Amino acid sequence: MLNFKWQHLILSLACILLIIACNSSSPNIQPDKPVIKVATDPTFIPFEFQTPQGEVVGFDIDLMKAIAQAANFTVNFESLPFDGMISTLQAQKVDAAISGITITPERLKTIAFSRPYFKAGLAITVREDNKDIKNFQSLQGRQIGVQIGSTGADFAKTIPNAKIITFNSGPDFFQDLINGNVEAVISDAFATLYAINNGKIKGIKIVADLLTEEYYGIATPQKSPYLDKINQGIATILSNGKYKQIYQQWFQYEPPQLPR
Template identity: 40%
Template sequence: MKRVKLVSFLMAMMLVLAACGSNDGTTSGGSGDAGKTYTVGVDTTYPPFEFEEGGEYKGIDIDVINAIAEEEGFKIELKPMDFGGIIPAILADQLDVAIAGMSITDERKAKVDFSDPYFDAGLTLVVSENNSDITSMDDLKGKVVAVKNGTTGAQYAEKIKEEAGIKEVRQFNDSPSMFQEVANGNADVLIEDYPVIAYAIKTSKLDLKTVGDRLNGDQYGIAVKKGTNQDLLSKINSGLQKIRDNGKYDEILKTYLGE
């Protein structure tokens, strides 16, 4: 009888020890996240941040999230989708993370938690390469400003037209026509999203250059579900700081923006 009790006791202890020692590496915090795979939502129609080339996903966002994952020891699975569906997918637990040139706004912050900003976007002034007369907003008086119809650049130009003394805001239906108008000297300056025009200048060899400071202060952030994924958010912020410190972040920007 005593032997049976001893055997039962030993078997129970073995079960307890096995339960205590089991760890599949998927728990959050510490080193338990090492090797875990997170699903990352991206919009691959937004160069230079995300695009598909030769069957591969490339861009600033793709390289940044891969570099962060490498620093923090986790893996990612990219899930391309329309931009408008990304936050709903996070809320439905279909995505763990989103990086998609997403501006940090109060409206979005009500639904998701953002990382530290990883890119200062916003509008910028663009002039021909040989133009030295325009270096800031103060130089727009009496000038012709080219914009693309329906864009934030067009809205901004109309908003400041009277205050800045702009002679004319000239609307175009496509970017190449707008670029050419300034390159040929038919318009003095254009207003465009900074990363978009910087990438276009680098890849298309346009005879244009950006000048002055950003005209507004949009910042991009990496998103996770609000209030439920703080450990992952901490890892993202940690990895982001590491790639800033070790120079990898600057290398990524130089690859796509030439700076």
């Protein structure tokens, strides 16, 4: 029988060999890509919307997929109403949200944002036969449609004596505008122009200049472990031309410069 000294020596050698074997094989082990759950509201054409087959597509969807590929993570999209996104992020039930979400000081109090990925702005939309509403001043005392939780809804509160009517989605307030139930809509200019130019919505027009200049960001919970990865992905696709390719595919013109 081996004495205690020899037993201790053999056990030590076995442990050393095991450590060497593990270390020599570890370079071949590739950790799985992190899976990031991303909320989106598929009613915001052309940023995110559903095809007749039920597939969610759009500028934001293509962009998020490109960011994930560039930063080496996997995206799992989850449909969510726009007005519930901030609270869902606060509760950390999703890892991120992309749905034309404007970066605002108020929102930054409770959630975080990536660097801007889109330059946008609010516009006034009326029926084609409307000749009375031409600018911000002519909105006073009017019935105005807005989406719940949007910056358009916040802006409408600044219009004197306006009657603000809220809707869950863009298609809803545009339909009420066409039907004459509201006199004007305040919403994203690019989404509205896309809908008009592509024949998705007929009988409406945008009037005057943009009311605001805004930037969209990818929203995350505060202190998100994924925010750096998302920003890394945005920087990569901005520098390698992928962003420009996606932008021109959806909007047919040169993308503007974006601040960091």
